[in-house]
Amino acid sequence: MASVFSRIIAGEIPSYKVAESDNYYAFLDINPLTKGHTLVVPKQEIDYIFDIDDQTLAGMILFAKGVAAKIKREIACSRVAMVVLGMEVPHAHIHLIPIQSEKEVDFHREKLHLAPEEFQEIASKLSR
Secondary structure, eight states: OOOHHHHHHTTSSOOOEEEEOSSEEEEEOSSOSSTTOEEEEESSOOSSGGGSOHHHHHHHHHHHHHHHHHHHHHSOOSEEEEEOOOOSSSSOOEEEEEESSGGGOOTTSOOOOOOHHHHHHHHHHHTO
């Protein structure tokens, strides 16, 4: 069965797309830690990030770097944190989280609750 991320990439589940290439897809996390929290995934469904072949993994990091640059430019933040956990969905992914301090990278704290219009506004800014 396809992962939820594969279904998002295929357009079966709606998402707030930030960027897309032939091999990668970036979209807003619907349970964000901060405004602009973005997920970067390879289009190829691989569960564990370190099982990805070297060329694809390098490409994913470079794709994420470009997305992070957009986040840094469009969202008020000191840094864009990059986190790889990989436990919540069996599809490799990178979290890009705009932060002011390390305290904001706490996956146990309450997530933001944004209206669809807020998600759309953020995605629009980041997809320019």
